[in-house]
Amino acid sequence: MSKLVIPRKTVYRLSLYYRALARLKANKVETVSSAALAKAAGVKPTQLRKDLTYFGQFGTRGLGYNVLALSAQLTEVLGTTHLQPVILVGAGHLGSALLRYPGFAKEGFEVIAAFDADATRKRSRDLGVPVLPMEEIGRILSSQRIKMAILTVPGNVAQEVANGLIEAGVLAILNFAPIILQVPDNVVVNNVDLAIELENLSYFIQ
Amino acid sequence: MSKLVIPRKTVYRLSLYYRALARLKANKVETVSSAALAKAAGVKPTQLRKDLTYFGQFGTRGLGYNVLALSAQLTEVLGTTHLQPVILVGAGHLGSALLRYPGFAKEGFEVIAAFDADATRKRSRDLGVPVLPMEEIGRILSSQRIKMAILTVPGNVAQEVANGLIEAGVLAILNFAPIILQVPDNVVVNNVDLAIELENLSYFIQ
DNA sequence: CTGTGTGAAGGCTTTCACAGCC
DNA sequence: GGCTGTGAAAGCCTTCACACAG
Incomplete structure (x- = not known):
């Protein structure tokens, strides 16, 4: 897997994104832009987008990210699918x-x-x-x-x-x-x- | 003051050095080399020396650092002289x-x-x-x-x-x-x- | 026209290599 | 000989600029 190429700091931020997504999920938000998600996580939008490219493409241009789908992807990468x-x-x-x-x-x-x-x-x-x-x-x-x-x-x-x-x-x-x-x-x-x-x-x- | 030029990460490590020095002090150690102190703080010797140069020269070549003196300098820089x-x-x-x-x-x-x-x-x-x-x-x-x-x-x-x-x-x-x-x-x-x-x-x- | 994906540039940190001092 | 101090090099991470898709 491409796991080894993900920078340590990026991995750390993935957790921040995951948290922010969880809150959006709770509020029944379906789609979020990199700008909005980045703000919630306390980082710059470009950094969020760059971080995500380390393990794939998840957004829709002109629209943003699907909250549930991105959240699921992050769980996968972070290895927190199981207890x-x-x-x-x-x-x-x-x-x-x-x-x-x-x-x-x-x-x-x-x-x-x-x-x-x-x-x-x-x-x-x-x-x-x-x-x-x-x-x-x-x-x-x-x-x-x-x-x-x-x-x-x-x-x-x-x-x-x-x-x-x-x-x-x-x-x-x-x-x-x-x-x-x-x-x-x-x-x-x-x-x-x-x-x-x-x-x-x-x-x-x- | 030159305070603003000290990198954030360096400041963080200064605390680690300070801790390690406190233990040496408790053990009545008077002098320590950058290699030994760096190991105790979990960093590389060159990094420790570089970190210290941001706010002065404290070592004696061929010998190392005076534990008490360096410790006092760090308190000064960190601003923890007072409660x-x-x-x-x-x-x-x-x-x-x-x-x-x-x-x-x-x-x-x-x-x-x-x-x-x-x-x-x-x-x-x-x-x-x-x-x-x-x-x-x-x-x-x-x-x-x-x-x-x-x-x-x-x-x-x-x-x-x-x-x-x-x-x-x-x-x-x-x-x-x-x-x-x-x-x-x-x-x-x-x-x-x-x-x-x-x-x-x-x-x-x- | 909005917002993502990404090569390239820029900036920051770490590490190297070695000069200089005890 | 041992060990610090430090400019230069390397490495890493962030930010920019813009191509591209919906």
Whole structure:
């Protein structure tokens, strides 16, 4: 497939387009121009059109794009046609909040289990999934085909935990720990660092 | 100042370097080479050196960088020498978790108040800051000099709430709502969209 | 006449290669 | 010899300009 030639940034924006299309769908809009869709996604119209050409032609000249058709194409490219199972490691404050966050399920991800160093820790609410001790990670991952993990453990143990996940077959990690994980080439990591985002903002308002 | 010529991506990486230096400091390391620091930050050594040249020369040839001195320089450039006050809007699951997240304070940000449409909603734990009704935003912001806000409200009200914040003088927004906010040029927004990060990962492991 | 698709140009970032200093 | 600082080259991404289709 031509998958490898799609620039990383384009792939990221495809998700933005997909979101915007979902809203249009909800509003029963059938057709949208690159100008309107681009605005909703916060990019320039030419960029949107260029992004789409990486994997085909979807528009009608003089008219625009069919919302449903384009949306379906994007799901296809992004690989989110099926529910993707995910585990979460580190059920502290942030991890627990993420478990209750409805956004994952809405976008096609199902957190099937959570793990924590202290699995019996008292938690204020039911989290909707079992919280298991870390030692169970290998067993659960090998019994199901899980490739993605959300990592919300403290920074000082993150690398170690990540190593264990990778050994157990995890290929993608969404890392909230404030350190850069060292991983093999076949493993992909996306970092979400809240403090860095704030720091970054603070630079621009100086 | 030469501030405007520093590329956006460089600014972002400065935060990564700053983090890595903090760990070295904690380990009582006095000097570090660009190779070692770059590895800790997940970038190439030449990139680190190039990034630093945008605002000066800090290394000693043949030796490397003084950890404390470089760290101090970065704080200076990033504008995080002082505690920066922040408000949080939307004290739902995610917002509440962020309030308890120790990472902000550690990096020099103090959440001084939280706001929610339902300020009296029963919350499982004390959040460490007062949760006030939305109507109070204007009053609090005008009485204190607050320029930054963390936005954790549902997507369907995010734009409206953002408008209010901007009107009240907010210049920087860390947005967790899954929509692209339309804001004036003088306002800066950083988006954190967890579902998009997962979606992005899922593309790369297809 | 409106709005997409796209080669070419332009701009921005990263990487290289090596001069210069300790 | 080791390691930084940096102009130049390469690579990547965005934007332009316009051909082309409905």
